[in-house]
Amino acid sequence: MLSVDRVEKSYKKAGMFSRERQRVLRSISFACGPGECLGIIGESGSGKSTLGRLLLGIEKPDRGTITFDGRRVDERRARRGKISAVFQDYTASINPFYTVEKALLEPLKLRGLSRRERHSAIDLLLHQVGLDLSYRGKYPHELSGGEAQRVCIARAVATEPKLIVLDEAVSSLDGSVQLQVLELLRSLRQLYGMSYIFITHDIRAAAYICDRVMILRSGQIEEIVAVEQLKDVQSAYARKLLEMVVL
Amino acid sequence: MTNILEVSDLRIWDSDTGHVIVPGSSFQVRQGSCLAIVGESGSGKSVTCRAVMRLNKASIRQSGSIRFDGVDVSELSEQDMRKLRGKRMCMILQHGMRAFDPSRVIGVHLRETLKQHYGWSRSESDASMVMAMRSVMLKDPAAILNQYPHQLSGGMLQRIMIALAIVLEPDMIIADEPTTALDTISQFEVVEQLAQLRDRLGCAMILVSHDLGIVRTMADEVIVMKAGVIVERGATEAIFSEARHAYTRYLVSSKLALDRHFQRMMEGVGGGVAER
Secondary structure, eight states: OEEEEEEEEEEEOSSTTOOOEEEEEEEEEEEEOTTOEEEEEOOTTSSHHHHHHHHTTSSOOSEEEEEETTEETTSHHHHTTTEEEEOSOHHHHSOTTSOHHHHHHHHHHTTTOOHHHHHHHHHHHHHHTTOOGGGGGOOGGGSOHHHHHHHHHHHHHTTOOSEEEEESTTTTSOHHHHHHHHHHHHHHHHHHOOEEEEEESOHHHHHHHOSEEEEEETTEEEEEEEGGGGGGOOSHHHHHHHHTOOO | OOEEEEEEEEEEEETTTOOEEEEEEEEEEETTOEEEEEOOTTSSHHHHHHHHHTOSOTTEEEEEEEEETTEEGGGSOHHHHHHHHHHTEEEEOSOHHHHSOTTSOHHHHHHHHHHHHHOOOHHHHHHHHHHHHHHTTOSSHHHHTTSOGGGSOHHHHHHHHHHHHHHHOOSEEEEESTTTTSOHHHHHHHHHHHHHHHHHHOOEEEEEOSOHHHHHHHOSEEEEEETTEEEEEEEHHHHHHSOOSHHHHHHHHHHHHHHHHHHHHHHOTTSOOOOO
């Protein structure tokens, strides 16, 4: 469904006269099937968020192609309503002047529903992410981290996408809230049958929700492995990464 | 063993709104031991720590007694408090980027601090900082001193703060979410450095964290806070195995749910899971 073929990306290095370019991603190729949850794990600076932005079509790769259902993701129409995103910084993700209702209404307009249908769709979405209807009129600053992230997730599933890119979506939540949101993501995936690209540095969270994980190291794919075979990772780097999990 | 820090009936409130953040908590830190404060965001962990250091902003008021090494902190003048902060109580903060002055290279901040407490010259302070930075596995420390905070990663800044603590040799360190903003590998390294720091200096530590994995490896005692109230306290192992309060059990069980799943994956599906 999503297929990434020999993608490269580089940025200009800092400094006004610098001609040097820093290569962030080199020859990345992988695929993500329908209904699959693929984790992308890496240290800070490994290029995982850049890869996320490329998948969303927010930025274009220098070389290589990313296609979704056979069409290039940098065409807006190819990804309209089909690819959604949830980011780490939930406070910056919702317009501070929008109520929860208004934030959820925006993607629903894409689906061409009538007013009444939209109204009931919001009720359903709030219910699905475990918030009661009193949240409709609340503003982002009245929400806790976990609640705000639930609203972001509701907004992402509102268009009934085929793929959601989750960039560190649970990383800044507390331990127990993190688990609640992971459970929510699991149940939504069963409900809608969509795919996730789950970008994180937290291996335990990735192991909890993903079918396969891809380990990224300084812009290159180190290894792709099914979570059941995590213990059999081949590369030395992946082994080190797994050993460093503080239980 | 004597207590280095004794906090009793600490009450913290916001004088602008009248909102009470911490209604009244008492706790002690024994000399050389590590006390962890756990709880979810907004439970008053950081405010409590800042109250001990008297670093809350002016509109946040506090009452009750805080005795550090026998001296009542609230009775000290601001001048004496400044001497105490840094030299005898060190704070390691969550956001390295915000802890250092963004418009100055790192070295300026470090030299200023060391001059204040020890009256050292530039070469003296640089020499001891370079030694300390080597010991926390920072490569090329002399070059780091001439870099700005934004040029360094979060893990590096965290280790620079630890290096500064090594030089200052405080009696107590307050580490407020020292690993939360870091990725797995830097987390592991910073935890190791913090543990070594305690071994070397024999200092007491207050560790604020919502990551129970790190609490378990570092702390001797744990207090659990919820909405400003200490709901449970005890030795670390007891908190993990026989928590009395429902909230503690909830925190522990959500941590274990992730751990168990991870271990199951690491042992392969179908393999027995070791109960912890």
